[in-house]
Amino acid sequence: xxxNGKISLLQFGIAVYMFALGSTALLAPSIIVSIAKQDGWISxxxxxxxxxxxxxxxxxxxxRYPGQSMIQYGERILGTWPxxxxxxxxxxxxxxxxxxxxxNLGDFITTSVxxxxxxxxxxxxxxxxxxxGAYLGLEVIARTGEVLFPWILVIFSVTILLLLKNIDxxxxxxxxxxxxxxxxxxxxxxxxxxxxxxxVFLLVxxxxxxxxxxxxxxxxxxxxxxxxxxxxxxxxxxxLGVDVTARSTFSVFDMAKEINVGNFFERVEVLxxxxxxxxxxxxxxxxxxxxxxxxxxxxNLRSYRVTLLPFGMFVLALSILGYKNTAESAWFITTAYPxxxxxxxxxxxxxxxxxxxxxxxxx
Amino acid sequence: xxxxxxxxxxxxxxxxxGESQEKQDLQPxxxxxxxxxxxxxxxxxxxxxxxxxxxxxREFRVGGNIQAAALFTDGLSDQVxxxxxxxxxxxHLQDEALSLEQNIGPEKIMQIVKEQLITFGDVQEVSxxxxxxxxxLSGSSILLFDGCDKAISAATKGxxxxxxxxxxxxxxxxxPREAFTESIRINxxxxxxxxxxxxxxxxxxxxxxxxxxxxxxxxxxxIANEEIVQEVRDRLDxxxxxxxxxxxxxxxxxxxxxxxxxxxxxxxxxxxxxxxxLLEGRVxxxxxxxxxxxxxxxxxxxxxQSAEDYYQRFDLGSFLRLLRFASxxxxxxxxxxxxxxxxxxQEMLPTSLMLHLSAQREGVPFPPIIEALLMEIVFExxxxxxxxxxxxxxxxxxxxxxxxxxxxxxxxxxxxxAMVIVVSFTAIANFxxxxxxxxxAVRLLRFGLLILSGTLGMFGVAVGLLVxxxxxASIRSFGIPYxxxxxxxxxxxxxxxxxxxxxxxxxxxxxxxxxxxxxVRQGNNQKPEKPxxxxxxxxxx
Numbered sequence: 001x002x003x004n005g006k007i008s009l010l011q012f013g014i015a016v017y018m019f020a021l022g023s024t025a026l027l028a029p030s031i032i033v034s035i036a037k038q039d040g041w042i043s044x045x046x047x048x049x050x051x052x053x054x055x056x057x058x059x060x061x062x063x064r065y066p067g068q069s070m071i072q073y074g075e076r077i078l079g080t081w082p083x084x085x086x087x088x089x090x091x092x093x094x095x096x097x098x099x100x101x102x103x104n105l106g107d108f109i110t111t112s113v114x115x116x117x118x119x120x121x122x123x124x125x126x127x128x129x130x131x132x133g134a135y136l137g138l139e140v141i142a143r144t145g146e147v148l149f150p151w152i153l154v155i156f157s158v159t160i161l162l163l164l165k166n167i168d169x170x171x172x173x174x175x176x177x178x179x180x181x182x183x184x185x186x187x188x189x190x191x192x193x194x195x196x197x198x199x200v201f202l203l204v205x206x207x208x209x210x211x212x213x214x215x216x217x218x219x220x221x222x223x224x225x226x227x228x229x230x231x232x233x234x235x236x237x238x239x240l241g242v243d244v245t246a247r248s249t250f251s252v253f254d255m256a257k258e259i260n261v262g263n264f265f266e267r268v269e270v271l272x273x274x275x276x277x278x279x280x281x282x283x284x285x286x287x288x289x290x291x292x293x294x295x296x297x298x299x300n301l302r303s304y305r306v307t308l309l310p311f312g313m314f315v316l317a318l319s320i321l322g323y324k325n326t327a328e329s330a331w332f333i334t335t336a337y338p339x340x341x342x343x344x345x346x347x348x349x350x351x352x353x354x355x356x357x358x359x360x361x362x363x
Numbered sequence: 364x365x366x367x368x369x370x371x372x373x374x375x376x377x378x379x380x381g382e383s384q385e386k387q388d389l390q391p392x393x394x395x396x397x398x399x400x401x402x403x404x405x406x407x408x409x410x411x412x413x414x415x416x417x418x419x420x421r422e423f424r425v426g427g428n429i430q431a432a433a434l435f436t437d438g439l440s441d442q443v444x445x446x447x448x449x450x451x452x453x454x455h456l457q458d459e460a461l462s463l464e465q466n467i468g469p470e471k472i473m474q475i476v477k478e479q480l481i482t483f484g485d486v487q488e489v490s491x492x493x494x495x496x497x498x499x500l501s502g503s504s505i506l507l508f509d510g511c512d513k514a515i516s517a518a519t520k521g522x523x524x525x526x527x528x529x530x531x532x533x534x535x536x537x538x539p540r541e542a543f544t545e546s547i548r549i550n551x552x553x554x555x556x557x558x559x560x561x562x563x564x565x566x567x568x569x570x571x572x573x574x575x576x577x578x579x580x581x582x583x584x585x586i587a588n589e590e591i592v593q594e595v596r597d598r599l600d601x602x603x604x605x606x607x608x609x610x611x612x613x614x615x616x617x618x619x620x621x622x623x624x625x626x627x628x629x630x631x632x633x634x635x636x637x638x639x640x641l642l643e644g645r646v647x648x649x650x651x652x653x654x655x656x657x658x659x660x661x662x663x664x665x666x667x668q669s670a671e672d673y674y675q676r677f678d679l680g681s682f683l684r685l686l687r688f689a690s691x692x693x694x695x696x697x698x699x700x701x702x703x704x705x706x707x708x709q710e711m712l713p714t715s716l717m718l719h720l721s722a723q724r725e726g727v728p729f730p731p732i733i734e735a736l737l738m739e740i741v742f743e744x745x746x747x748x749x750x751x752x753x754x755x756x757x758x759x760x761x762x763x764x765x766x767x768x769x770x771x772x773x774x775x776x777x778x779x780x781a782m783v784i785v786v787s788f789t790a791i792a793n794f795x796x797x798x799x800x801x802x803x804a805v806r807l808l809r810f811g812l813l814i815l816s817g818t819l820g821m822f823g824v825a826v827g828l829l830v831x832x833x834x835x836a837s838i839r840s841f842g843i844p845y846x847x848x849x850x851x852x853x854x855x856x857x858x859x860x861x862x863x864x865x866x867x868x869x870x871x872x873x874x875x876x877x878x879x880x881x882x883v884r885q886g887n888n889q890k891p892e893k894p895x896x897x898x899x900x901x902x903x904x
Contacts, residue, residue, distance in 0.1 A: 109822050125819060146850035267708075
């Protein structure tokens, strides 16, 4: 085995939760709100239905081939060469996704906190823990997620509590002025970012203890993340208003700027930014780890660690080339990216499942 | 002059490279038997020990014409015991036992001496030199008889030992006042006095080619996880070293994570803490010559617990634990957060405070990061000086320290007063951590985080913390994840982790440490209930 670690269901669930929030909760609210206006939070709730469908597809696939990752059974189902091709497509996808996530973080840090620091340097600094985490393996990443999770919950709930007096539910009205069309349009970017991205867990699932409950935990924590997302969108609309939310790149961060308790506890958005550091870290390390693991499984390497450094440098370079600025990234997320991402999250897994059924292959 | 000295050193080094030869020198008589001739035996002892003056050789006659000798190390053996119970009896042997038989041989005499004459506990026959030296140098007396190639060793251990005193570390307000001493036997007895169970097993080994230090493994059979006990045995048996002077030697040789500031072995000089560990299924490693006993396996959480958490009521215990966790974060992060906020995130401070701080820093020539590093280093120097100072001048150093770092440095405009507050509060918070080994780790890591915060602000601190958490999550102590029971999360173990639940609620032993066959440690319904029936008679009129 390339990876000997085993993670618990809870760790798996937490990893799903943090991955799903990842960089999405930082970037997506303004994107959704610019599409769906004050009904942005309803879009996120619609997403829950999509999530249930996706999870049932993925868990059916992994249940059919227990103990194997997508790369491994992909090769069995499609035959060696087409299988290897699919594996390569996924490795590229995970690396590309890693670079996008890294760039999200870099943009966030350089625009909001360290405005004079070159983005490359921020990226290099952040890749250090990511490389270290990927080097230490899945078990350690999962445990780290477990340690970070309560902090996210605490900071998040405290932020909401402190924002309560700024919440103006009137901002959300009118609800559904043009019927369901607007919120449904808001679902589109979320299909690719982040829902399809969670296909990466098809590589993680074989290492989870308690395989028969995976679907339950996957659904539960994914939906929990969606609920958190809906909550975030709702609050940022009602605190900042539709216009400001749609225009600010990191609306949650701007929302946290509104916190002011007795003119003493104010401008604590840096602490709130800590949440995104944690979720982005978990997302990025799982993604990056998966890219390395997939490579090792595809090419029968003895250890997934050999590719860490080259891939790390590749991701660093790609993160700079990925797009020019946050505006371009928002445009990318709302137009091409969902299709690109759905191809990996939905089309290939569905094809694998169907072809596997037709060929009557089983794990 | 210097060059000749150097040459001598090099020669010595070269000589020591012939490792196998040196090994032989250290154990000249491994497996070699004693001689029959008494004179030759005595001569060998004398030459082997280089005629050391503290080796006492007392020659006398037994049973008329049989020459005998008693050998012991002055200061290690109890001379009164030896003369009263051994030599006196031997000299009078003639009158009692020997009158029955004539021409009795030395073998027979030895038999009689061993079985009838020596009236106390541990008496053994010794036939090879290695055993003889080992026993003699650990306090036993050796009896040699002419014409016999065996010797009797009688445990006459005595001599001066430090008594049981109050512990100087991990002090408590409520709780036992005993601490371990330097003698392994006293230490095991202190544990036996607490746990009077036949399941408390002790295994002993001798480690250290030269020092021949006794090392004991103590555990509760059936509660300790057998795999962990075996792992401890294996790791101890692997040790090949000249000297074990303190349990720290063992700790460094058996720990899981070498490149980590975090301790993966717990050390304590409190018998009650050790007993508590044993009862949770941990294994104690007791080393002769030090009052610090090692406990394995250990998790990060244990370093933040104090024995007193369990002796005081649970509400106070829980509060103190939370306080310690908070102090851990303060000790680790306070200077870095201060530096990060004053350098990068001034907006986080209330305006009036910000103005105050800027006004204070007006004349200070350094950026906050340099100021903080300077003060931290000065404090570390002061602290180290305080530990090594003779106690007579100890007070002086604290006065000088307080004046120099506090008042004078501020008045001279070298540091801002706020920095003094930050550094001193950090130092105090560091002392809240009950285990010194963890406190040291935190001290070291503080500098790393300080530099990160001075260069990258909160982002740097966050990156540093992520690396730290990853590192902590990767460490194991004897196979146990270091962050249990938090990660991997164990729900019912939270009763004795961040909080201390009431005694009746902590009803199972930690499954990640103990043998998980039987984890129940108390009966059902231990929760005290209000007494039934009419209590009005206590209510007064």
